[in-house]
Amino acid sequence: MARPHTTFHTLTALVLLGALVFVFASLGNWQLSRAAQRDAIRLAIDAGRGSAPLALGVDTPAVEMVPWRPATAHGHWRHDLTVLLENRNYQGRPGYWVATPLVLDESSSTAVLVLRGWLPRQASFPQSPPTVPAPAGEQAISGELLDRVPRLFELWSWSDNSATQLPKKLPDPERPLPSLQNLDLAAYSAATGLKFKPAVLAQTSAAASPESADGGAQLLHEWPEPSLDSDKNRGYALQWFGFAPIAAIAWLVIAWRALRRRKSPPIL
Template structure:
């Protein structure tokens, strides 16, 4: 004889499986959205790289600053405003990205932030950091435009910790070479007082006169993940789990209905 509370257990199991079906469906749709975002990003990258090279000027319109577009800038480095971006690995080795503003040639004081390249981080006791090249005079830098400095997730961003916060003013005598996890253009412009273009130039080759080992910075910039097929595969898995949950829901509902409608024998 079935226990009297069995229908309640069936009903609870039915509710649980229904909730799981909803969750699995949402996860599947989320993966499809991620696939669409990656497909759209791939189109933006291809469109930008198909554009002719752009010579950056103080009056370059924002519409021309298309992400992934090849570009070049001529000006002088502001080495005293250099910052290092932490936790940027290259082929499994920890290191930094070197970011320095380039004051554009011309009567204005406009500048562009340049990601100059990757350098290794000292790991052994007593090991010193490699010197950062500081060429003087007018430089012509070639690279690719980015809409912002690529970000890394910060665990401490949910707290009040400021372990990698940008100093309020640069240059900072107490920290001549600031190290931080992420760099926001607006914050950097406020700290330096520079009139920055709303773009970032990722340098792709050494400037003239710095070839043949004179420039130790490496410039193999990682592209974002564009494998949308993987997301669609994950979505298929979640939808499969949803289908299983729905089938179980139907079975539970059938058993529950039979128990409710079963005639009671005295």
Template sequence: MVRLHTSYRTLAALVLLALLAYVFVSLGNWQLRRAAERTAISQTIAHGRASAPLHLQADTPDGALVPWRPASATGVWRHDLTVLLENRSYRGQPGYWVATPLVLSDEQAVLVLRGWLPRFTGDTGLPIPPDVPVPDEVQEVQGELLERVPRLFELAGWAGGGEVKLPAHLPQDNGTVPIVQNLDLTDYAAATGLKLLPAVLAQTKAAQPGKIDGVDPAARASMRDGPHAPGVAAASPDTPPAMAFDWPEPSVDADQNRGYALQWFGFAAIAAIAWLFIAWRTLRRTRNP
């Protein structure tokens, strides 16, 4: 009985060690894949920033919209279609990203991440919407191209509480600015009726007055207001709120993942050596009882 019990324990130990070795190797390979992904992201960023600056036009081809490429655009803001993205921190302070479309022509616009504004709370403890500057003249915006608006994890949606969704129609009838956590370009285009370029321009410096050749003031007002835009209260030009243009970048530290992979492979080697030792000792006992 002792030998039978011992054989069961030995077999269980061998199975457990083999399983651990398999799991450790799988985790090491996963870390290597993550390192390859981060290396690819780093190369994409370097390639985009090394590209020649692009001036966005209504007829800019999709192939020219390379992520992280320096770009500029000249147009007028549609402030009535501004959306605030909440839970965006900057240097540890909570705040909002301001997303506003810049109309390039009567038929084309580009969504611009204009910058970060801090979040303040009133006497009641509720957050106060930030005072977003609303210049109505033609603006020239400089920044970098992104494939999409960077997303945050929706904890409410994961917990079954439902995500804060973008209204089906913008601008809203009550004139309030929507506040959401994530913004999808397709949903935003459907809500606003705008024809958007398939990219996002992340503004990197303060906008400057610009000029659109061949556009008269009446057409410029139509581009700014749109066919159904409500009145938008302009911020005081004397005290415009300062925006931050320091956008977060994806993590590209592939060496960290390679270090983790080396650790997992080390654990797998230890499990394999222990498996070989137990198997050898068992075989020896079987031959020399």
């Protein structure tokens, strides 16, 4: 007859190995789903960038604002509504993304939010906001469409930290150049009173009028690309699927040995 402690250890080992088989298989399936998502993003990028350039206007339908599609827009900047997006690094250097509404039609307050480019953050303390270029007059902007402003994870978003939140009303005299971690287009529309097109334009070239002519720093228009290496995910999936049968074989070996001990006659 098997000893009680031996039976307990055997059952514990069987439960743990069974759980490992499930976990390994689940992780493999998750990696395959991640690979499929990255393949879908690659196809969306290729389809968007392969489309004809879109001229954004007041009557441009939302169905034509495909992510990654080249687009152009003409209008006037609302520099008083500019916000800075924090912690947007460029080649390892900390900095900001500059986001400014481009008003397409004054009478209807229709605008498109433009990610104008990247500016470095000062290394000295105390830090002061960067000097944002503020060209006046009619602007011709070209870039790529995005469905939203790319987000960063906010650890402090669970707390009420007003320094990283969008003011309820813009422009805000107390924060003339707000800086925040992420920007929601609906909340920005409510704060500014503008009617935004349901897309964001990431500027890819300088405007017709030089943005550095007024003494501001030159904006950089190099945007990060999403990670599209789906083969890496498939490699990870293969590893997890390889661990699953190893754990299953170990489960069978332990179960077989436990059955043999139960069938063996007791030694007198």
